[in-house]
Amino acid sequence: MKWKELEEEPCSMARTIGVIGDRWTLLILRECFLRTRRFEGFQSALGITRHLLAERLKKLVRQGILRRIPYQESPKRHEYILTQKGLDLYPIMMAIVHWGDTHMVDERGRPLLHQHRKCGKDFDPVMVCSECGEPLSAKEVHTHPGPGARSTPPNPASAASKAKARSRAA
Amino acid sequence: MKWKELEEEPCSMARTIGVIGDRWTLLILRECFLRTRRFEGFQSALGITRHLLAERLKKLVRQGILRRIPYQESPKRHEYILTQKGLDLYPIMMAIVHWGDTHMVDERGRPLLHQHRKCGKDFDPVMVCSECGEPLSAKEVHTHPGPGARSTPPNPASAASKAKARSRAA
DNA sequence: CCATATAGTTCTAAAACAGAACTGTCAAAT
DNA sequence: ATTTGACAGTTCTGTTTTAGAACTATATGG
Numbered sequence: 393m394k395w396k397e398l399e400e401e402p403c404s405m406a407r408t409i410g411v412i413g414d415r416w417t418l419l420i421l422r423e424c425f426l427r428t429r430r431f432e433g434f435q436s437a438l439g440i441t442r443h444l445l446a447e448r449l450k451k452l453v454r455q456g457i458l459r460r461i462p463y464q465e466s467p468k469r470h471e472y473i474l475t476q477k478g479l480d481l482y483p484i485m486m487a488i489v490h491w492g493d494t495h496m497v498d499e500r501g502r503p504l505l506h507q508h509r510k511c512g513k514d515f516d517p518v519m520v521c522s523e524c525g526e527p528l529s530a531k532e533v534h535t536h537p538g539p540g541a542r543s544t545p546p547n548p549a550s551a552a553s554k555a556k557a558r559s560r561a562a
Numbered sequence: 563m564k565w566k567e568l569e570e571e572p573c574s575m576a577r578t579i580g581v582i583g584d585r586w587t588l589l590i591l592r593e594c595f596l597r598t599r600r601f602e603g604f605q606s607a608l609g610i611t612r613h614l615l616a617e618r619l620k621k622l623v624r625q626g627i628l629r630r631i632p633y634q635e636s637p638k639r640h641e642y643i644l645t646q647k648g649l650d651l652y653p654i655m656m657a658i659v660h661w662g663d664t665h666m667v668d669e670r671g672r673p674l675l676h677q678h679r680k681c682g683k684d685f686d687p688v689m690v691c692s693e694c695g696e697p698l699s700a701k702e703v704h705t706h707p708g709p710g711a712r713s714t715p716p717n718p719a720s721a722a723s724k725a726k727a728r729s730r731a732a
Numbered sequence: 733c734c735a736t737a738t739a740g741t742t743c744t745a746a747a748a749c750a751g752a753a754c755t756g757t758c759a760a761a762t
Numbered sequence: 763a764t765t766t767g768a769c770a771g772t773t774c775t776g777t778t779t780t781a782g783a784a785c786t787a788t789a790t791g792g
């Protein structure tokens with residue numbers, strides 16, 4: 393499967409992974425949320441090769457997750473800032489950080505804490521149901537096909553798997 | 563930067579990405595949450611090559627995200643089920659799906675809907691503050707170093723970036 | 733005229749991945 | 763008893779991606 397195919401699958405998760413599902417993209421986005429805006433800033437913070445950084449930034453701009461805006465003329469320079477679509481990735485980032493805080497910390501504890509300005513306290517992110525407000529866990533959720541589902545719905549199998557089915561039949 | 567180095571960075575996000583931050587791993591985990599348990603199941607659902615699937619499953623087992631348990635003797639066969647550590651990835655999965663539902667759907671609408679058993683309704687996942695229960699957005703959150711932070715904290719720069727600093731100095 | 737800052741692009745070698753075929757164990761069918 | 767098929771991998775070869783380093787371009791300041 394190619395990256396482009398992923399974005400066309402009838403599965404919101406596959407499509408999202410097609411856009412942000414590689415390690416450098418996720419780390420670049422982490423930097424964005426930590427207020428990094430410029431090429432050199434990303435490069436020195438992450439140690440990513442300049443080549444890949446340029447490519448990933450282009451892709452994020454194409455996807456409408458970052459906007460490239462000039463901050464000076466001569467020489468023309470631009471910085472990268474999150475669009476609303478990009479800001480909406482925040483729950484994904486927080487969910488990833490929180491899992492790491494829970495399962496991947498060493499003796500020294502968490503590298504970063506998060507303070508909620510509204511209530512003033514350090515917090516953990518909690519995922520709740522939009523309808524009843526109760527915290528969610530996998531076992532309390534039932535998945536069923538929506539309007540955009542394909543004909544054989546529960547398994548969002550790819551073109552690749554259909555190809556395989558054909559080759560088995562042959 | 564190598565994958566192994568990522569897991570040792572003083573950043574919960576980098577560490578988590580070191581474990582689950584590649585496209586196949588994320589898709590395999592999606593299948594796990596959709597109740598797939600067996601090698602052939604993953605393979606035909608995803609169209610992943612058998613080689614990579616075997617490797618990814620091994621890694622997930624090593625990381626304690628999946629457990630490999632026998633379901634029959636002769637021939638010995640195993641299935642892969644999520645541990646608690648694996649189940650705890652659920653908010654990440656839901657956050658990814660929800661972003662895709664919001665920003666990546668086509669005219670036909672969402673491929674999958676989620677129903678909360680407790681309240682019986684189709685829902686969206688919402689991320690809230692553990693302390694005050696209010697929904698979170700990036701701008702309301704202030705990040706500050708925790709006990710596991712390195713000396714120069716806000717920028718969780720890697721060994722790679724330090725190496726770069728040295729080579730610039732030389 | 734040289735060094736520095738910024739934002740890239742280009743090159744080569746190494747690593748990861750895709751696609752296909754192959755191995756091994758057993759049960760059921762012929 | 764031999765063949766077929768299911769299952770869970772492993773091994774091979776060739777392509778794609780990534781790493782690492784050097785190079786380009788535009789401008790400022792000394």
